[in-house]
Amino acid sequence: MFKVGYVGVIGFPNSGKSTLVNALIGEKVSIVSSKPQTTRKRIKGIATGMNYQMIFLDAPGIVKAQSGLNQFIQQEYESVIEESDILVATLNIDEKDPDKLKSIVELCVASNKPWIPVITKKDISAKKHRVQILKDQLAKYNPIAISSDKNPEDAKQILLEKLIEMLPAAESPLYFDDIYTTQNLREMCEEIVREKCFHFLHQEIPFGLAVKVNKFDESNPKLIKIYADIVLSKPNHQSIVIGEKASNLKRIGQSSRIEMENLLGTKVFLDLHVKVRKNWTKQSNWMKEFGYEIKTL
Template sequence: MIEKTGVFSVVGRPNVGKSTLTNTLCGAKVAIVSNKPQTTRNRITGVLSQDPYQMVFLDTPGLHKAKNALGDFMVKVVNKTVADVDAAILLVEPVARIGIPEQMLIDRIKGEKMPCILVINKIDTVEKEELLEVMALYGQAHDFTAVIPLSARTGEGKQELLRELEKLCMPSPALFPEEMISDQPERQLVAEIIREKMLQKLDKEVPHGVAVEIEKWQEREDGLVAINAVIYCERKSHKGIIIGKSGAMLKEIGSTARFEIQKLLDAKVHLELWVKVKEDWRNHPNQIRNFGYEDE
């Protein structure tokens, strides 16, 4: 029985491990992951229901200096999410330096007068002495509710963080059905999986300038799910890179995405990918909204 709930934003600079932490806390993949910054573009909701509590985690884009209209949208998502929750989880790297994104988030959290747990990620990459220095530095910057050293990749420190988060939960019935792990529609999850595979397989600027739209979704009587998806990129030269020589890259993206989509849907999947060009779409608010990146 769910007796108490808590809604927590997961915030930090790009590529600090917010999506990996969200997946680790939920015990399931609800957010795509890559080693490239700004992988997360929208707010992703992950849900953990574990008697007697339900925790809702809001994975956010990394706070960065926006270079286009899509970047402006992502920064707005971060700022809005910090204000809409019971507490914040500020995720930082084990580096004894408070950067501009971290200071901006600390200032915003102070302004909202909300509880905040500092999570120092990637502790498996540093020595204990370095970690103590980081903890001391952040302790001077803000009176955090708790400070948790953690590795989102290995799960070390996860239980300690959950115990601290449970203290911040309030008496309440469940906010989501207990079997739900995310509020994202299946179409959105599938589109994100396809984009994740491009982020993992393509270099430099190309994957940051792509968006994925599901054009067809047909569940056949024999149990097969037929999906047609369009990959939009910003330049004709990028289209050639995504397709690859004799279609090899597009085929590889489709093959790896289909494997994961089948696990998600628990069904056989026929996936067709097409590539189209929408010049400079990240600087056009209407195009951004068309791809589902719309501020609430």
């Protein structure tokens, strides 16, 4: 019997959702950073086996908001919960706030869907004692502890097997077995630049930052030319992103280009500019332009 289903990965910002999805799929489908709110739009990652296909929906971290970019993010993880057959809830052992644990359990129970709590970052040695505490607290939901960053093999296999058991039966897979994400190359390149911005910039800047690829020129298969903008919501962030003698922009560009070359398997020419669209995170037309469209009910 073949099995197919959507597995929504939910949790608070920075709890290790994207790292877990990448580890389960064995490919980098979703960008990762040490700063919260890295993922903004669900990322689809696909794992296909002999008798199953799992479509992981890597959701943005849980936030509450009435407007702007955070409202989009809230709608996004809420619809991931709605559209999933199974939920995986990530709970990181270094989370200090006990209410977060409670609220994620409540969210999963209220969804009426089968779900698995996954205790993440179990390799953080200073917090090792928290693994058992969380396991005890979640005992009735059969949690799995994992360190997706380090050596995930054992726990990853157990988690995959549990998920396969829970998948609904289906006639056939939804995607060809060599497809591991539904993102196109343009979107993946935008996300790569955004990840490098998270890496090289201060915490407060990336929230108001979007990346837009304006042109993706594949006419020369040996050198793909990519023209992209880093768009900021605050004018005073421009000089910080560019840096002294353009040092930050150069670092962001260089490491983005290397990763794009790996992804595309060819040389890349990357033309990167910094622009300001004041308060774009609060304006629906600009948000839509950058791919973050709020649904009106």
